[in-house]
Amino acid sequence: MSQIETFYEVMRRQGITRRSFMKYCSLTASALGLGPSFVPEIAHAMETKPRTPVIWVNGLECTCCSESFIRGAHPLAKDVVLSMISLDYSHVLMAAAGHAAEAALAEAMETHKGNYILAVEGNPPLNEDGMFCIVGGRPFVEKLKEAAAGAKAVIAWGACASYGCVQAAKPNPTQATPIHKVITDKPIIKIPGCPPIAEVMTGVITYMLTFDRLPELDRQGRPAMFYGQRIHDKCYRRPHFDAGQFVEAWDDDNARKGYCLYKMGCKGPTTYNACSTIGWNEGISFPIQSGHGCIGCSEDGFWDQGGFYDRLTNIKQFGVEANADQVGLAAAGVVGGAVAVHAAISALKRAQKKTQDKVEG
Amino acid sequence: MTVNTPNGFTLDTGGTRVVVDPVTRIEGHMRCEVNVNDQNVITNAVSTGTMWRGLEVILKGRDPRDAWAFTERICGVCTGTHALTSVRAVEDALGITIPDNANSIRNIMQLNLQIHDHVVHFYHLHALDWVNPINALRADPKATSELQQTVGPNHPLSSPGYFRDVQNRLKAFVESGQLGIFKNGYWDNPAYLLPPEADLMATTHYLEALDLQKEIVKIHAIFGGKNPHPNWLVGGVPCPINVHSTGAVGAINMERLNLVSSIIDKCIAFNRNVYLPDVVAIGGFYKNWLYGGGLSGQAVMAYGDIPENANDFSPAQLHLPRGAIINGNLNDVQDVDVRDPEQIQEFVDHSWYQYAEAGKGLHPWDGETTPKYELGPNAKGSRTNIEQIDEAAKYSWIKAPRWKGHAMEVGPLARYVVGYASGHEDIKNQVDGLLRTMNLPVSALFSTLGRTAARALESEYCGRLQKHFFDKLIANIRNGDESTANVAKWDPSTWPKEAKGVGMTEAPRGALGHWVKIKDGRIENYQCVVPTTWNGSPRDTAGNIGAFEAALMNTKVERPEEPVEILRTLHSFDPCLACSTHVMSPDGHELATVKVR
Numbered sequence: 001m002s003q004i005e006t007f008y009e010v011m012r013r014q015g016i017t018r019r020s021f022m023k024y025c026s027l028t029a030s031a032l033g034l035g036p037s038f039v040p041e042i043a044h045a046m047e048t049k050p051r052t053p054v055i056w057v058n059g060l061e062c063t064c065c066s067e068s069f070i071r072g073a074h075p076l077a078k079d080v081v082l083s084m085i086s087l088d089y090s091h092v093l094m095a096a097a098g099h100a101a102e103a104a105l106a107e108a109m110e111t112h113k114g115n116y117i118l119a120v121e122g123n124p125p126l127n128e129d130g131m132f133c134i135v136g137g138r139p140f141v142e143k144l145k146e147a148a149a150g151a152k153a154v155i156a157w158g159a160c161a162s163y164g165c166v167q168a169a170k171p172n173p174t175q176a177t178p179i180h181k182v183i184t185d186k187p188i189i190k191i192p193g194c195p196p197i198a199e200v201m202t203g204v205i206t207y208m209l210t211f212d213r214l215p216e217l218d219r220q221g222r223p224a225m226f227y228g229q230r231i232h233d234k235c236y237r238r239p240h241f242d243a244g245q246f247v248e249a250w251d252d253d254n255a256r257k258g259y260c261l262y263k264m265g266c267k268g269p270t271t272y273n274a275c276s277t278i279g280w281n282e283g284i285s286f287p288i289q290s291g292h293g294c295i296g297c298s299e300d301g302f303w304d305q306g307g308f309y310d311r312l313t314n315i316k317q318f319g320v321e322a323n324a325d326q327v328g329l330a331a332a333g334v335v336g337g338a339v340a341v342h343a344a345i346s347a348l349k350r351a352q353k354k355t356q357d358k359v360e361g
Numbered sequence: 362m363t364v365n366t367p368n369g370f371t372l373d374t375g376g377t378r379v380v381v382d383p384v385t386r387i388e389g390h391m392r393c394e395v396n397v398n399d400q401n402v403i404t405n406a407v408s409t410g411t412m413w414r415g416l417e418v419i420l421k422g423r424d425p426r427d428a429w430a431f432t433e434r435i436c437g438v439c440t441g442t443h444a445l446t447s448v449r450a451v452e453d454a455l456g457i458t459i460p461d462n463a464n465s466i467r468n469i470m471q472l473n474l475q476i477h478d479h480v481v482h483f484y485h486l487h488a489l490d491w492v493n494p495i496n497a498l499r500a501d502p503k504a505t506s507e508l509q510q511t512v513g514p515n516h517p518l519s520s521p522g523y524f525r526d527v528q529n530r531l532k533a534f535v536e537s538g539q540l541g542i543f544k545n546g547y548w549d550n551p552a553y554l555l556p557p558e559a560d561l562m563a564t565t566h567y568l569e570a571l572d573l574q575k576e577i578v579k580i581h582a583i584f585g586g587k588n589p590h591p592n593w594l595v596g597g598v599p600c601p602i603n604v605h606s607t608g609a610v611g612a613i614n615m616e617r618l619n620l621v622s623s624i625i626d627k628c629i630a631f632n633r634n635v636y637l638p639d640v641v642a643i644g645g646f647y648k649n650w651l652y653g654g655g656l657s658g659q660a661v662m663a664y665g666d667i668p669e670n671a672n673d674f675s676p677a678q679l680h681l682p683r684g685a686i687i688n689g690n691l692n693d694v695q696d697v698d699v700r701d702p703e704q705i706q707e708f709v710d711h712s713w714y715q716y717a718e719a720g721k722g723l724h725p726w727d728g729e730t731t732p733k734y735e736l737g738p739n740a741k742g743s744r745t746n747i748e749q750i751d752e753a754a755k756y757s758w759i760k761a762p763r764w765k766g767h768a769m770e771v772g773p774l775a776r777y778v779v780g781y782a783s784g785h786e787d788i789k790n791q792v793d794g795l796l797r798t799m800n801l802p803v804s805a806l807f808s809t810l811g812r813t814a815a816r817a818l819e820s821e822y823c824g825r826l827q828k829h830f831f832d833k834l835i836a837n838i839r840n841g842d843e844s845t846a847n848v849a850k851w852d853p854s855t856w857p858k859e860a861k862g863v864g865m866t867e868a869p870r871g872a873l874g875h876w877v878k879i880k881d882g883r884i885e886n887y888q889c890v891v892p893t894t895w896n897g898s899p900r901d902t903a904g905n906i907g908a909f910e911a912a913l914m915n916t917k918v919e920r921p922e923e924p925v926e927i928l929r930t931l932h933s934f935d936p937c938l939a940c941s942t943h944v945m946s947p948d949g950h951e952l953a954t955v956k957v958r
Contacts, residue, residue: 285587290592
């Protein structure tokens with residue numbers, strides 16, 4: 001007699017035909033490496049599965065992750081919340097407060113034990129017995145551990161939950177602690193960034209709903225599909241880097257021409273994220289496109305890696321430029337030496353290639 | 362036991378104690394306790410900030426040019442406003458001026474934030490205190506369509522079919538049994554007064570506003586690269602302008618400007634056709650519920666913002682007004698001097714901090730903040746399981762800032778009261794027009810509803826101002842000025858050995874100030890006094906209660922166990938707890954460390 005709407009019903013209601021639904025199931029099967037015989041099984045699961053419960057808790061944070069989440073364009077935040085998941089606890093959006101909110105949380109944890117996704121925004125402070133972050137009169141860290149106990153998987157939203165972020169910057173007065181140090185017996189998917197890109201957040205959730213498994217994670221626990229490459233690798237200004245064309249001062253002629261921001265402190269070469277490909281706010285822009293270097297907000301401890309306008313001096317592993325590393329080592333100690341040389345070599349190579357092309361052409 | 366506070370409230374701690382923790386639909390963590398008498402009227406209110414992050418000590422010793430990025434992370438909801446305040450503080454300290462275009466772009470971004478924040482606040486954080494989405498299922502879509510066409514005739518989404526679709530979607534959602542964010546709402550509480558059609562219209566706009574808000578902030582993405590947390594720059598803005606020449610695709614060019622312009626138009630249309638009409642329509646059903654005035658009729662303050670001309674913060678040319686009103690004297694709008702050590706002071710007698718000299722108030726430039734977490738003797742529960750606060754002792758992670766000793770309300774209503782009292786033409790026209798439409802006297806302004814209405818009026822005003830500064834930007838570019846940054850003092854070697862400065866803005870939630878001291882090119886001390894520190898402050902040394910507490914006083918609650926009315930008034934301030942509770946000792950007080958398992 002369950003009145004819970006299934007994934008299939010949701011898709012039908014959104015105007016997806018039975019035919020498209022079956023096609024979707026067979027695509028899912030092949031994406032998962034399963035044979036055609038599994039298609040009916042997947043279809044059956046989709047037809048009977050209720051919306052996945054999500055419990056979203058907040059520790060020490062600034063709510064930029066929730067704000068980013070609702071910026072999602074595809075899917076829209078309203079579709080995620082109304083049709084894809086069941087957001088059973090979210091202190092930012094939920095109607096209830098106080099006891100009624102706590103009761104909703106307790107009920108969700110009990111009813112869906114072992115089946116809900118715990119999404120964590122922010123992190124627990126451990127100093128002062130955890131009372132630098134109090135929820136319902138108790139330390140947030142306790143609430144976090146209780147909620148994690150019955151979760152099937154945990155998502156660490158943003159730099160706070162993943163790495164500690166700004167409140168954990170030196171000297172970390174509250175001892176704000178990334179969640180993997182207090183939740184040690186559950187799979188944790190880290191979605192770093194301050195905040196993460198909206199479509200990356202919803203992309204990870206829909207991946208889990210669609211394929212019913214965790215995304216492939218790298219050694220740090222980040223989804224490889226969104227965090228596998230550096231901003232620099234896919235930056236549209238990369239050709240200017242390779243050509244040795246740099247912004248030398250804010251608002252100079254080179255800035256107005258959209259040259260590379262490396263000399264202005266851009267951390268794109270050491271930052272793994274999808275900003276230069278997916279872009280921000282429906283792909284409208286990303287920091288480099290709007291004239292400011294990347295500050296590396298999806299990297300562990302980015303607040304304590306020197307100033308945001310200090311030039312990177314330790315760049316390694318630029319794809320093809322094995323010799324750039326060697327030259328870079330020799331130039332170590334010279335500010336920016338490694339990359340300047342790397343850039344020069346890239347430019348030289350391009351020139352050589354051009355000459356070769358000419359000769360061969 | 363009854364106590365009379367110096368700011369005119371009579372507190373009675375008898376009756377029943379009601380605890381709301383967590384207060385939801387806010388930024389950050391907050392607890393509220395009230396006493397209600399046998400008539401269910403609030404006779405005592407206690408507001409507790411329940412989080413603390415310590416950002417200012419983290420800033421100590423850093424490059425002042427980086428401070429905007431740290432302080433921006435104080436809050437991801439009013440994202441950008443701390444960053445703007447920070448670059449202004451550093452520029453003030455170092456004597457850096459910014460180009461005209463940078464002033465226009467910063468204003469457009471700040472106004473854009475106001476609109477975004479106000480829209481999201483009203484529809485997604487506040488509306489469910491007035492609007493009952495479950496009741497919307499009983500609405501007649503045709504009558505809803507007629508209602509829409511009456512209150513907002515220029516809004517294109519108004520057909521009966523449109524409302525029927527939304528209602529069906531809502532129905533399927535509710536019937537699924539998975540109520541999600543609507544779970545355990547107080548949907549049968551008699552405090553909800555709207556007819557089903559108004560509930561359906563407002564719930565539909567909840568969803569529309571959710572779609573729209575992601576469009577609004579694209580202006581931040583264009584100028585600042587992303588939102589939340591766009592990028593800023595000491596000395597100007599990081600985005601260069603190039604509308605004529607090669608490489609313009611790497612700068613603010615004609616396409617980007619057209620995009621900005623189209624978003625500004627969307628903001629203006631939504632404010633006029635949806636947001637303001639909704640506030641009038643919903644407010645019309647609640648106009649006898651005029652609780653929640655608190656300090657708004659007696660003590661309000663605004664620093665002012667949106668300078669018409671770059672580098673000039675004199676009150677006469679600020680579009681959002683500056684001034685303070687005390688003792689309810691609207692005929693005397695006083696100037697606010699944020700540098701005067703006697704005007705703004707913070708007290709910690711009831712906050713979880715201690716000063717070297719107890720009972721003293723400190724100006725932010727000389728601020729000190731040593732945490733001291735302890736519960737009073739009459740608190741119930743334990744140190745790590747608080748059942749009841751003892752407000753006679755320390756009870757909040759928020760300090761108590763005071764202006765010339767007065768507890769002040771800040772925010773949209775405070776700005777509008779200051780503007781109204783000082784004869785600000787736009788504000789006066791808006792307020793008089795709204796009161797006339799709703800057939801309400803000026804005194805109705807001093808209420809929870811007034812706070813909510815002021816925010817909507819301000820959103821509309823900010824929409825027009827955005828357009829003004831866009832036109833100004835275009836005119837300046839047409840005159841041949843493409844400059845966006847002043848780099849003359851970018852290099853720290855050009856700075857004085859020691860300097861101090863202050864930056865002010867009007868954040869969506871109210872007056873925001875950052876005070877910075879710089880020594881040898883590094884931050885020596887950094888202090889922020891933020892809107893929710895003013896509004897959410899606990900009692901001070903003299904016993905004055907803060908704005909949240911004052912606004913809750915004497916409110917009738919229908920069902921004390923279902924705190925709709927408490928949420929309504931607290932939400933009308935749009936509390937931001939991460940903002941209010943981030944302060945930390947300038948000397949980096951060492952705290953005990955705990956071993957992580």
